[in-house]
Structures are given as C-alpha cells and as structure tokens.
Amino acid sequence: MSESKKILVLGVGNILFTDEGIGVKVVTDLQxxxxxxxxxxxxxxxxxxxxxxxxxxxxxxxxxxDAVLGDGEPGxxxxxxxxxxxxxxxxxxxxxxxxxxxxxxxxDLCDSRPDCVVVGVEPFDYETMCEHVSDTVKAQFPIMKERxxxxxxxxGGSYKTA
Numbered sequence: 001m002s003e004s005k006k007i008l009v010l011g012v013g014n015i016l017f018t019d020e021g022i023g024v025k026v027v028t029d030l031q032x033x034x035x036x037x038x039x040x041x042x043x044x045x046x047x048x049x050x051x052x053x054x055x056x057x058x059x060x061x062x063x064x065x066d067a068v069l070g071d072g073e074p075g076x077x078x079x080x081x082x083x084x085x086x087x088x089x090x091x092x093x094x095x096x097x098x099x100x101x102x103x104x105x106x107x108d109l110c111d112s113r114p115d116c117v118v119v120g121v122e123p124f125d126y127e128t129m130c131e132h133v134s135d136t137v138k139a140q141f142p143i144m145k146e147r148x149x150x151x152x153x154x155x156g157g158s159y160k161t162a
Contacts, residue, residue: 008055009027010027011024014046018128022144023045040157064116065118067137068118075140079119
C-alpha cells in the first residue's frame with residue numbers, strides 16, 4: 001500500500017465521563033509521542049457526530065479509538081470491523097450527539113465511505129463524571145496505542161518517535 005492512502009485516526013468519546021474518554025486520550029498521547037507520515041491525520045472527534053462527516057469522507061481508512069461494550073472483562077481490548085462496529089459506544093446513540101454509524105451511513109449515501117476499524121477497550125466505568133480514566137482502562141493505554149500503530153502500518157501509513 002502506498003502512503004497516498006489517506007488515514008484518519010479518530011479518538012471519540014466524552015472525556016468528562018471516566019472511561020468514555022479513552023479514545024480521545026489515546027489519540028492525544030499518540031500525537032505527543034509520535035510523528036506520522038503526511039497521509040495520516042490524528043483527530044480528537046470528541047462527541048461531534050455528523051460534524052465529523054467531512055473529515056471521514058476525505059479519508060480512505062478510518063481508525064476509530066473508543067470505549068467498546070463487548071461482553072468482556074473491563075480492560076479487554078478489541079478490534080472491530082463490519083457489523084461488530086455497533087459494539088463501540090461511538091456507534092450507539094447513548095453517549096455521542098449522533099451515532100457514528102449514522103454518520104457513516106450518510107457518507108455511504110454520498111458515495112464516500114471509508115474502510116473502518118475500531119480499536120476499543122471495555123470500560124470499567126463510563127457513567128461517573130470524572131476527567132480521569134479508571135486504573136483498569138489506564139493499564140491498557142500501551143496496548144491500545146500499539147494496536148492503533150499496527151492499524152496505521154497495515155493501512156499504508158508510517159510513524160516515528162517524536
């Protein structure tokens with residue numbers, strides 16, 4: 001794959017609700033720790049919903065980092081594609097203003113939907129209002145970052161330590 005393929009790494013979630021903010025926090029760490037090839041964009045998507053439609057439509061590969069409800073133990077790390085995307089909190093109408101699945105459907109209608117993968121972690125607590133993630137989820141930061149970097153490489157991007 002060439003570096004001409006546009007890759008968007010999108011951290012989503014509400015940083016005010018404990019583990020719900022994991023996606024944003026992982027992407028923020030990656031931005032501080034690494035520099036990426038020009039075809040890779042890292043973005044704090046927060047809870048922006050359809051506002052993200054433009055950046056999503058402009059990429060070829062979308063890597064979403066988020067909390068995932070997957071029936072596993074808190075701290076379990078997942079890789080989701082296809083129908084499994086619905087397990088990501090970003091793809092549910094609960095936490096985010098508009099669910100990301102609706103946004104991808106709109107991109108599909110515009111004939112501009114990228115391939116998508118979610119790197120996620122099972123939250124320990126996503127209901128308590130707190131700006132810090134739980135210790136259970138914080139312990140998974142290194143694994144989450146490594147998985148995102150693997151997805152960037154697989155999609156045709158590159159990175160180096162900043």
